[in-house]
Amino acid sequence: MAIRVARFLRFVSLLRLEPYIVLFTAFYFVKRNALDVLIQDKICVHKYNMPEDFCYHLASIKKNDTNAHIKTDILADAVMYNTYQQLLTQPLSIIWSLFLGTWVDKYPKGRKWIFIIAAVTQAMEAAINACNSYFFSLNVNWVLLALVPYILSGASTFTTMYSYVGATTPSKWKxxxxxxxEMCQALAQPLGVFxxxxxxxxxxxxxxxxxxxYGLIFFVSSCGMIGAFLWTAFFIDQQQNKQNFEKYFGDNNVENKPEISPKSVEIPGEKSDENSGAIINDETVDLPVADRAKHPIRLLLDYKNIVVIIMSCFKRRHNRATTKIxxxxxxxxxxYMxxxxxxxxxxxFVEKIYHWDAKEYSQFQSMSLAINSISVILMTYVFIKILKLHDMWLAIIGFTSVLLQxxxxxxxxxxxxxxxSMGVNCMNSLGSIGYxxxxxxxxxxxxxxxVFTMMSFVDGFAPMIASPLFALMFRKTIDSAPSTCFAIVATLAAIPIVIALGINYLSKVPTGANPTEPAIIEQNVEPVPTLHTNGKLSGDNYNGVRNINSISSLKSNQD
Structure with a gap:
């Protein structure tokens, strides 16, 4: 028991990205509803020339009240401004994403710079909206000016978080x-919203x-983002974080080294992933000599980055790995849709149908997010450690929860x-976790x-499609058929469930990367302690798979 507690505390002590996630997410969401309310109030006061009391109590206006039709128009216009924000931010973000993926693989400090720039630009955005709040007489379109820093940042923060974790964490702990x-985000979101x-x-x-x-809320958000920037600048170091995780929780960790098995020899630098069955190289490929002398900015703006991303995402891999990707x-x-x-x-929707104002909506929204966080914290251990469910089953549970909600x-x-819906939606985070x-x-x-950059690139088109679609549907159906938007979302939630079942099926079908390679079957096998040719210990397993050329090369070296 004492050993487990010590390992748990050791694991927690190595978490450097997670405090940044909490700060960034909490102070990002603290201003989210405030921005919606600011836009609504400016539209209400300046476009429709309604008195402040009407705008303040907009949510409480019933269907049969005087000027109820103006409420519908104001809400529909506010939804359209959500669409404008997406259409302004996404195109440049999509372009940026094509350059950032290869760059963070080439430049070890690239992910840290993305986190720094994200925090700084979000602080700037909140500060600009604080000014928009104070100078309330400014036209509502000035709110869109606040998006400029976010657009220039590349908007790849959350995607980079996942690739950072993937790059620094041993496979069995991913x-x-x-x-x-996900839990850091899920806990920070309700805190910020509340x-x-x-x-x-x-x-x-x-x-x-x-x-x-709203002015005070934007000011608080800006200060919080400055705190996230300071944490990143002083405490996040990808290379050091990776070395520490490998040291204490990798296959050769200093606390639990396996015994030497003289009969087993491991191919240097390769291991098999327990879920994919694919042989992968555990070391990042060295940069070409020409790239080593380049300034990081030149590495970022190299058009070859796009070519490398496309080739990496379409190259053939063992066990249909590219299809699964x-x-x-x-x-x-x-x-994202x-x-x-x-x-x-x-x-x-809740303003129109439930007559909730921003405070009431924030309370129930934060409650829903908190229920989700607690449920996932309690059940993830059961699903992964006790029931031994694979990632795709987690995804199925998560998206089923979204569909039912x-x-x-x-x-x-x-x-x-x-x-x-707060109860049936309690497992929705598992969808993202599993995939x-x-x-x-x-x-x-x-x-x-x-690969994560390609995913970010594809995801970038989702808001550009979904936001105009749902804004139009909301305007057309909110009075006559208010359920329409939710029915569309439920249909979308069914697609990832079908995909997860398809991946499970593909994982059971033996196949090789090409006709000359042996078939690889995904299975879970306990690690077999082996000995590197350089004398280092390892606990990796290979599911019986070896690369023929690598074995030939190894024999030549031994000879």
Missing amino acids: TTRMTIL VGGQMINLTPVLGNGQVHN WLVIIANFCL IRTGNSTFLFQ NLVLAIILNPTGYYI KSYLSKVTEPSALGK
Whole structure:
């Protein structure tokens, strides 16, 4: 017991990215609903020339009240501004993503710089919106100016987080650490949403015409992002983090070295992934001599980065690994369609149908996120350690939860539906955990940045499709058929479930990378202690698979 506690404390002490995730996510979400309310209030006051009291109590206006039709128009216009934000931010972000993936694989400090730039640009965005709040008489379109820093940042923060974890964590611990990453986000989100909701209806600080207290919220968000920047600058070091995880939790960890098996010899630098069955190289490929002398900025802007990403994502791999990678990318695209859809219209939906204001919505939203976090924390251990469920079964459970949530919201059009949906949605984070953990295992470490970048590139198109689609559907159906948007989201949630079942099927079908290679069957085998030719110990298993050329080379070296 004491040993387990010590290992747990050791594991926690090595988590350097996770505090950044908590800070970044919490202070990102603290301003999210405030921005929606700021846009609504400016539209209400300046476009429709309604009195401040009407705009302040917009959510409480019933269907048969005077000027109820103006409420619908205001909410529909606010949803359209969510679409404008997506259309402005996504195109350049998509272009940036093509350069960032290869760059972070080439340049060891690349991911750290992405985290730093993200925190700084989010601090700038919040500061600009604080000014928009104070100078309330400015046109609502000035809110879009605040997006400029975010656009220039590359908007790849969350994708880079997953590739950072994949690059620094030993294979057998990736699912656990991906779960911790999701939990950090899942715990920080309700905290940020709740704090923002409690502040929004307070008397505006330095009012100057503000209908709600958004100026203070944006100021707090900006300060929090500065804190995230300082943490990254002083405490995140990818190379050191990777070495520490390998030292204490890798196959050759100093606390639990396996005994030498003289009959077993391991091919240097290679190992088999327990889920994919693919032989992968555990060391990042060295840079070409020409690239070593290049400045990091030149490495970033090299057009060859795009070619490398495309080649890496389409090259043939063992055990249909490339097919599985693309199936995961498609599933994640559906996830972003779902998230974008809900975030586009959900706040305005509850204002119209439930008559909740921003404070009430923030309370229930944070409660829902907290229930999800607690449920996943409690059940992930059961699913992974006790029931031994593979990543795809986690994904199936997660997306089934999303599907049921949206079906409930579509069928029960009153607050009771939202309360029930909080319960059935309690496992939704497992969808992302399962797919991204599987992707980090089926992809060789030297290609993680490239594959996650391709996923980010494809995901970038989801908001550009989903946001206009759901904004249009909301405007057309909110009075006549308010369930329509949720029905579409539920349909999208079914696609990743089918994909996960397909990946499970493919994993059971033997196949080789080409007709001359032996078939590789995915299976779980206990690690067999082996001896490197350089004398180092290892506990990796190969599921009986070897590369013929590597073995020939090894024999030549021994001769």
